[in-house]
Amino acid sequence: MSTTQQNAGADIPVMALDRIVLMANQIGDFFAPYPPERRAEGIRNHLRTYWDPRMRDELLTLIEQGGAGLAPHVIEGARLLREEAHAKPGYYGPPKA
Numbered sequence: 001m002s003t004t005q006q007n008a009g010a011d012i013p014v015m016a017l018d019r020i021v022l023m024a025n026q027i028g029d030f031f032a033p034y035p036p037e038r039r040a041e042g043i044r045n046h047l048r049t050y051w052d053p054r055m056r057d058e059l060l061t062l063i064e065q066g067g068a069g070l071a072p073h074v075i076e077g078a079r080l081l082r083e084e085a086h087a088k089p090g091y092y093g094p095p096k097a
Contacts, residue, residue: 014054017062021069024059028074036073043077056081 024047031042047056059078062068067075 013058014052015058017058018069020055020059021062024074024078025069025071028071028077031077032071032073036076039073040077040080043074044080047078047081 027043027046031039031046034042047059051059056078060081063070063075063078070078
């Protein structure tokens, strides 16, 4: 496959943005009752473990553009994906207290 063919699909979103927002907010709804630190870590863990990297990239791009439609605690948890201390791949159990 040529480089042109490989890059041709790079601009095609993996999923509709409104669907990504809906799913992210549903994750946020699940973790909403948790204390703030555990809530943010739980959202990050879920996104890191279960979301395709392209979906995470689209979510983080949306956040960089203002995060329209996202709950504030979803934005907080998703931003942890960019922090080096939270860069561990995979799921490491429930959020720590």
